Each structure stands twice: as structure tokens, then as C-alpha cells.
Amino acid sequence: MPPLPIDILRCLFTGECLAVADEALLASLNQGIAAQRVRNQVGALVETVVEAVLVNESRTVAYAVRKNIPALLRDEAIPLDQVDVFEGESR
Numbered sequence: 001m002p003p004l005p006i007d008i009l010r011c012l013f014t015g016e017c018l019a020v021a022d023e024a025l026l027a028s029l030n031q032g033i034a035a036q037r038v039r040n041q042v043g044a045l046v047e048t049v050v051e052a053v054l055v056n057e058s059r060t061v062a063y064a065v066r067k068n069i070p071a072l073l074r075d076e077a078i079p080l081d082q083v084d085v086f087e088g089e090s091r
Contacts (some may be wrong), residue, residue, distance in 0.1 A: 011056035012074050018054040021062060025080075026053060029062065032083045041077045055080070 009018040021029075030049040032038040038046045052065040054072075062078040064071045 006054070009054065009070070009072065011061055012072065012077065013061055014056050014058060016057040018056055018063065018070075021053045021055045025055065025059075025062075026050070029053060029078070029080075029083050038078060038083060040075060041079060042075045044075075046078060053078070 006019070007017060010016065011018055029038065033046050033049050036045060036047075040046055046064070048066070050064040050066060051068075053062040054065060054070050055062045060080055062080055063073075064076065064078065
């Protein structure tokens with residue numbers, strides 16, 4: 001089965017399209033994870049850095065990608081308001 005195109009994936013909270021996050025957002029998120037200050041939607045500490053994340057259009061929620069598999073689960077979603085990732089960018 002060929003991989004599914006990313007444009008069919010949607011945010012579980014907003015219904016917005018998802019896209020692969022840029023390197024700046026990914027680096028900031030992984031810094032926060034390494035510093036043990038990133039929690040998922042249910043408040044559990046995110047303990048493992050991610051190779052990529054999918055982010056919704058409003059850049060409020062991220063979904064971790066590990067081993068090329070996106071974790072599109074409500075409980076594992078990462079609210080981005082807790083991470084300083086938008087310095088110099090508009091939200």
C-alpha cells in the first residue's frame with residue numbers, strides 16, 4: 001500500500017489540515033522536551049524527542065512523528081502554547 005498523502009490528515013481538535021513543522025519549531029519543541037517542560041494533552045510529560053511533528057494550520061497543536069508514523073491520538077497531541085517556538089513569527 002502506498003503512503004497516504006499528508007493533505008488528507010486533519011487536526012483532531014480543530015479539523016484543520018496538518019503540515020510538517022519547520023526546523024525552527026521542531027528544534028524548539030525538542031529543546032522543551034529535553035528540558036522536561038513539554039506535556040501532552042492529558043498532562044503527561046513528553047519524554048522522548050521527536051524526529052518530526054505535524055502541526056495544524058493555526059499552529060496550536062502538534063502531533064509527534066516517530067519512526068515515520070504520526071501519533072494522531074487526542075491524548076498524545078502536544079499543545080504548542082507551552083513551548084517558545086514562535087519567536088519572530090506570527091501565530
